[in-house]
Amino acid sequence: MSMTPSRYAGCGTSAFWAALFLMVCLIMPPSVSAALTVDVTSPGNTMTNIVQAAPLGNSSRAAALQKAIGANMTLLPFVNVINPNGIPGGGAISGATADGIDFKRFSLANAQLLITTNWNDPSMVELRCFSVAQGSLMFGNRYAVKDGEDALLDVADKFCDDFLEAVIGRGDFFRSSMAFIKTDGARKRDVWSVRPNGRYLHRLTNMQGEALSPSWSPDGRKVIFTHIDKRSHGLGIYDTGSKSTQRIKFPGNTVIGPTYLPDGRVAVSLTDGRNPSIFILGHSLEKQGKLDESQSIDVSPSVDAKGTLMAFTSNRMGGPQIFLKDLRSGSVRRISQYGNYNTDPSISPDGTLIAYARQEGGGHRIYVQDLISGQERQLTFGPGSDEEPAFAPDSYFIAFMSTRNGKKSIYITTRNGGEPKLLPSGAGDAAFPAWSRSMRARE
């Protein structure tokens, strides 16, 4: 089911629901009265145990909502969802506020966070998150709910994003869109989009040939990508408004790794001379200039949200390594210092980190380097090969392609590591995750 902005703009009741939602938010603002107890900096070492209390109220939809919230929470690498059956005396509570909860029972089961559901009004559900140790409210909200399963799942996504807002400071993960490449038969790969929890899985393109390396435009209206047919490379452009695809040919033989800059221009590796080099294309896709004049292979540009830093792969010092260009000063410095083969850079939108894939004995592994301290950290450990890391707009989550389950699939981890979680993307190989920076991208 598509959830396009225009569809909602045309909905007669949307203004009513929006007003209602705003009203209840004003009546019941999120409360962050307790110090946060979630350790999101060292997942893997410190998991946060979360449990959901038995729902209060008379809604028959509460169980489905709790199931959706639980499924979302399992996608977070720093969260461990506890089965309420393990709570001494069961997961029942007598009230939706702290006064009605016996936190000791939940503490005995090592739960650190408790989520409560209170649902009496069919059109409104109260969801709260408590710190078990402190017996206090972390945040809570009333959420307007329409009929239908999609509406229920939308509430689960919104609540889980509110949870992330409270613990990592950015709450758009579950409602973000990711473009990726799905294999669809021999020599056929197309661009699809999906949310991180597998919802809104859509095919965007249907072409002869192979699509690679998608990138969303800053406004979420277009996706550009490499397209390879039997005899040439081209730049594919998918328009979410018209749902049409164009293929642009350029002189030369390569169109590799296109990416949008924040101002709507495009960086892409084209061949002009003997080596694929990174060019900047203007808004009409006209060539505006080359990244620099190195006599080497330069590919895979990745730009921060301000458009001031560009990471890329170059073999200018021998094998492929990660470099960073300051687009203001023009200076270039090498980032990857270890290993003979470092590729696929993704700079975090906040410009503080670069993730990349390093070739090691059994395949590639994802590393991240802090641009301020220069320290490098290994995020993934296989098995198989982990490649094509992509930062989320929050600069916290990282999606990547992995062959750990025997086929190419997309997994999600964080900038601090943690057990990667599989992104459900249906049958067929899935690769080249690319997050949209805009909430408009919903195709």
Added chain:
Amino acid sequence: MNTTLRNGLLLLLTLVLIAGFGCAKKQADSLTPGGEEEELSMTGEERQAAMNISDGIIYFDYDSFSLSAEAKSTLTQKASIIKRFPQLRVIIEGHCDERGTEEYNLALGERRARAAYEYMLNLGVGVGQMEMVSFGKLHPAVSGSGEVAWSKNRRDEFKVSKPK
């Protein structure tokens, strides 16, 4: 030449130059299935030549696009055939093994295709008879891991057509 004729010619040349410049910059197509270049059927002699050109695959070392002595010998034989059949066109496909990553391998495959292209260009094959395309590691010739498979996948293949 009178002024009117000269001005007309100048205008025509200007239009041709503008049109040519626009084409050189980029060319947009709607993506429709099919859309391949029309080809003529080959004569028996042309089919034999095409087979001889396609048969000899050349191989590369890991992360390298240098031509070995064997590869150069193979390309020399191909060049002499291609030159004798100017009506044929050769697509040089550059390929890589599975160990590298996709985007860097697309660039490396291009360098492999270009190595063969430039070598045959120096041997006198016309620019109009050759095209290049890199598939990176998208299309391995041999499946499986290990040097035996990898060495067969680091290659240039040669596809021959007879364009209209």
